Amino acid sequence: MSIRAVAEKDFRDAIRSRLMIAVAVMFVAFTGGGVALGAASEFGGDSALAVITILMLRGTSVFIPIIALGIAFKSIAGERETGSLKVLLSLPNSRLDVVIGKFIGRTAVVSVAVVVGFLSLLIASAIAFSGELDVMGLVAFMLAALLLGIVFVSIAVSLSAFTRSTFGAAVGAGSVFVLFQFAWAGLVFLLRYAVNGFDWPSGERPDWAEVLTSVNPMEGWRTSANWLVNKLAESGETAQNGADAFYLEPWFGFVVLALWIVLPLVVGYLRFEYSDL
Amino acid sequence: MAAIQIEDVHKTFGDVRALRGVDLDVDEGEVFGFLGPNGAGKSTTINILLDFVRADQGDAAVLGHDAREESVAIRDRTGVLPEGYDLYDRLTAREHLRFAIESKDADNDPYPLLERVGLEDAIDRKAGGYSSGMRQRLALAMALVGDPDLLILDEPTSGLDPNGARELRDIVETEAAGGTTVFFSSHILGQVEAVCDRVGIIRDGELVAVDSIEGLRENVGSGSTLVVEVDEVPDDVAHRLKSRDGVESVSVDGNTLRIGCADDAKTMVIDELEEMGSTVSDFSTEEAPLEDLFAAYTEGEV
Incomplete structure (x- = not known):
């Protein structure tokens, strides 16, 4: 399997760049800081942890995309720029092997960093809250972070396969971040405005606007992460009692995420396959 | 059977016509020198054989496989020294070779390969610290992985000192003696004269001559x-x-x-x-x- 050779080489290369260590250190600082905040708060054990979890989920939704985009945006464009892609493709690796191998390699880098970060969170929490630990809650949190990481690695690898330069890939990564974090809701609103005959829309949001809002990967992740944390956390109650539309169901969040993992890879691959080096 | 078959291949980059109808057959077991000044279309031709770039028109086949559709099968049996490549600065020579061996599903041992190119002393050093000659030697060792049926070497002597160039010639001769077809490009005729059975000369995207060196001399006549x-x-x-x-x-x-x-x-x-x-x-x-x-x-x- 050539995919494995590419992924292994990529992972090894990334470790050597100390990229992963830098990311893990940032992540430890981030989770450790969260715990310290919670420990310093007025609340006792359980509620403190609940507050931390909420804060950390918020932080994670910004932090993980930045990390994943940063780790993966150069993955293919960087090799194209230096010329090492010619070495990679002189060997019997197909372009699909390269895209999938890079995706797996960079996902591994992000995953190791996230797992190291969470182990440190676990240890920090154990010290701060003298043993009363919601381990399953933390595991759920970690899984949610990993899921978000994978989505953005896929998007970044796709951008990297799509553009000819790391500069282009960097611009793409920045744009994607802004789009999904801040601009999406505004764009949906603009669309409503346009559909409304360029007039200020009023009343309930129509279903299509709700669906569009829900297909933002960040929205899909919020839905899935909430479900995961509630499901696995001992203290959690299943809050999904009022879901009356499919796009509010937790499974829809997972579908959105799955699409955001698969589609960017397909698009990036197709563009890469049909372009000259 | 022909190791390389190129038929009426055209390629344009923007408004530059890099190749304007190239036809070329290289026989199995032959050592073929592909000559031309810089920018004449040598690398473009090689890049089409390797599916790095795609021809606008025409067909190219290597070892009986279509260059566009069956590129992986071609590269499975071909050792390549590409032009304008770069190595992985953070990986050692051994790791580079392991990657090539694993990609080719070969069973080589890195050490003897590096011995052949005279790089065994640097086996565990990272490529980032190599000189251009050492890089070229490592890339050549990677091309030799899996005992290929065809070697495609794009300007293989660039970066090599005279000693390295002579060692390269020895390697080419050894491989050719073992039945390997060798196709390599150069912009210096003197480098290919000693080893080539035939040479092809490309100019402005067109093949202007394909012959042995003696044949070329006779043809020029006034030489x-x-x-x-x-x-x-x-x-x-x-x-x-x-x-x-x-x-x-x-x-x-x-x-x-x-x-x-x-x-x-x-x-x-x-x-x-x-x-x-x-x-x-x-x-x-x-x-x-x-x-x-x-x-x-x-x-x-x-």
Whole structure:
């Protein structure tokens, strides 16, 4: 399997760049800081942890995309720029092997960093809250972070396969971040405005606007992460009692995420396959 | 069977017509030198064979496989030294070779491969600290992984010192003796003369000649230079000689005349000189330097 050779080489290369260590250190600082905040708060054990979890989920939704985009945006464009892609493709690796191998390699880098970060969170929490630990809650949190990481690695690898330069890939990564974090809701609103005959829309949001809002990967992740944390956390109650539309169901969040993992890879691959080096 | 078959391949980059209808067959087991000045289309041709770039028109096949559709099968049996490549600065020579071995599903051991290219002492050093010659040696070792049936080497001597170039020639000869087809490009004819069975010369995206070196010489014909010693150089000798058929160039250095002319014009030149009142004390013929032969093709004189 050539995919494995590419992924292994990529992972090894990334470790050597100390990229992963830098990311893990940032992540430890981030989770450790969260715990310290919670420990310093007025609340006792359980509620403190609940507050931390909420804060950390918020932080994670910004932090993980930045990390994943940063780790993966150069993955293919960087090799194209230096010329090492010619070495990679002189060997019997197909372009699909390269895209999938890079995706797996960079996902591994992000995953190791996230797992190291969470182990440190676990240890920090154990010290701060003298043993009363919601381990399953933390595991759920970690899984949610990993899921978000994978989505953005896929998007970044796709951008990297799509553009000819790391500069282009960097611009793409920045744009994607802004789009999904801040601009999406505004764009949906603009669309409503346009559909409304360029007039200020009023009343309930129509279903299509709700669906569009829900297909933002960040929205899909919020839905899935909430479900995961509630499901696995001992203290959690299943809050999904009022879901009356499919796009509010937790499974829809997972579908959105799955699409955001698969589609960017397909698009990036197709563009890469049909372009000259 | 042909190792490489190129039929009417065209390729345009923007408004640059890099290849304008290239046809080329390279036989199995042959050592083929692909020559041309920089920018003539050598790398573009090789990149099409490797599916790095796609032809706008025409067909290319390598080892019986279509270059576009079955590229992985081609690269499975081909060792490549690409042009304008880069290595992974953070990986060692051993790791580079392991990657190549794993990608090719071969069972080589990195050490003997590095021994062949003279890089065994640097096996566990990272490529980032290598000189350009060492990089070229490592890339060559990677090309040799899996005992390929075909070697495609794009400007393999670039970055190598004369010693390295000689070692490269030895490797090419050893591989060729073992039945491997070798296709390599160069912009210097002198480098390919010693090892090539045939050469192809490309100019402005068109193949202008495919022949053995001897064949090229014969074809150029006028490739030799007549060197004549005279007691006295006649006035206006250059002008008068050049006006005769078969004489291409005349240069005067003291009492020595160097006349580029066709073989059958030599006697006429001597006669002409005597007629002008000179006494020829000595004359000899020099074979045209390879550079002149190359220039004759690449500058469009043939």
